[in-house]
Amino acid sequence: MEPEIRVEDDIGGVTRVGMLGDPPEEVVLRPITAGDEPFLRDVYASTRAKELESVPWTDRERRAFCDSQFDLQDTHYRREFPSASFDVVEWGSRPAGRLLVAFGATECEILDIAITPKARGRGLGTLLLRWVQTNAAAADVSLALTVEPGNPARRLYDRLGFQVRIGGALHVEMVWRACAIRSERADRFGDMARADAGLETLRTRRVVPTSDRR
Numbered sequence: 001m002e003p004e005i006r007v008e009d010d011i012g013g014v015t016r017v018g019m020l021g022d023p024p025e026e027v028v029l030r031p032i033t034a035g036d037e038p039f040l041r042d043v044y045a046s047t048r049a050k051e052l053e054s055v056p057w058t059d060r061e062r063r064a065f066c067d068s069q070f071d072l073q074d075t076h077y078r079r080e081f082p083s084a085s086f087d088v089v090e091w092g093s094r095p096a097g098r099l100l101v102a103f104g105a106t107e108c109e110i111l112d113i114a115i116t117p118k119a120r121g122r123g124l125g126t127l128l129l130r131w132v133q134t135n136a137a138a139a140d141v142s143l144a145l146t147v148e149p150g151n152p153a154r155r156l157y158d159r160l161g162f163q164v165r166i167g168g169a170l171h172v173e174m175v176w177r178a179c180a181i182r183s184e185r186a187d188r189f190g191d192m193a194r195a196d197a198g199l200e201t202l203r204t205r206r207v208v209p210t211s212d213r214r
Helices: 034-052 059-080 124-138 153-159 178-189 192-203
Strands: 015-020 025-031 085-091 094-103 107-115 142-147 163-166 172-176
Touching: 015 085, 015 124, 025 124, 034 059, 034 085, 034 094, 034 107, 059 107, 085 124, 094 124, 107 124, 124 142, 124 153, 124 178, 142 153
Parallel strands: 107 142
Antiparallel strands: 015 025, 025 085, 085 094, 094 107, 142 172, 163 172
């Protein structure tokens, strides 16, 4: 089923993204809290599982490595992007991933989008990306992200109109510019003016300091 995209004012700190699934269930974003840390660590570990399969470590050693990498990544993002939005994705009132977005005067950057294994391949990543694209288009800013060349998500980014800005052996920087395809997708996304509130909501998300999340 094609996801239904909605951009609305946030209600009680929760931003409604759209409806997804059969039967449809609501997808929302809410700010990360201290209680989310175990879930976020699990999500991060799931994104590294395949590459660590061939490493001759025990499960405990793999988990220790993922936890240390999570800590480094979290510290880096919060230090370098203090005004970014750090959100848990909920689908049908159940945690299903995380979305981290940083904002600049002329460009938004998706720092991380991670989906739980059970929620992958069901359109959730597409819904979230289209929603961020809608907000970026409303604010007349470009949208950037970085992906590893062999990451299967690269096909999704290509399909949604992202183009390579800087290629590399380890990472590929991609960008989406609303001005190039705004008219083509306006009907698909609906009235772009409705996205202003959604973008402002993300920009003013409450950021939980690292020290408060332990």
